[in-house]
Amino acid sequence: MSKVSRNNPVRDSWNEWSDTWYTKYRTEQAIATIIQSPATAFHPTVFAMLQESFPDFNGIRVLVPSSGDNHAVFAFHLMGQK
Numbered sequence: 159m160s161k162v163s164r165n166n167p168v169r170d171s172w173n174e175w176s177d178t179w180y181t182k183y184r185t186e187q188a189i190a191t192i193i194q195s196p197a198t199a200f201h202p203t204v205f206a207m208l209q210e211s212f213p214d215f216n217g218i219r220v221l222v223p224s225s226g227d228n229h230a231v232f233a234f235h236l237m238g239q240k
Contacts, residue, residue, distance in 0.1 A: 183227040192232050199233035215239055 182188070191198055197205045212218055216238035222231050 183229065188229075189232070192229055193236060196233035196236040199229035 200208065208215075215234075218239050220234045220239040222234065
């Protein structure tokens, strides 16, 4: 197995940038809202489509190729997806 380089400009750049990105969505209140009502992580139309396709979310495996602020990932987990 190859050793991970300690000097990785891509990783370092991401780590620096990610701390400034979407900070208003990573507040305690934003996360508490998702925990209280996971559906709030989605646009209402998207959530309606999800419910129509999967009336029972428990145990369904979900791939989230890109979720921006990761709220969808948190919400899927809270609703029982893997």
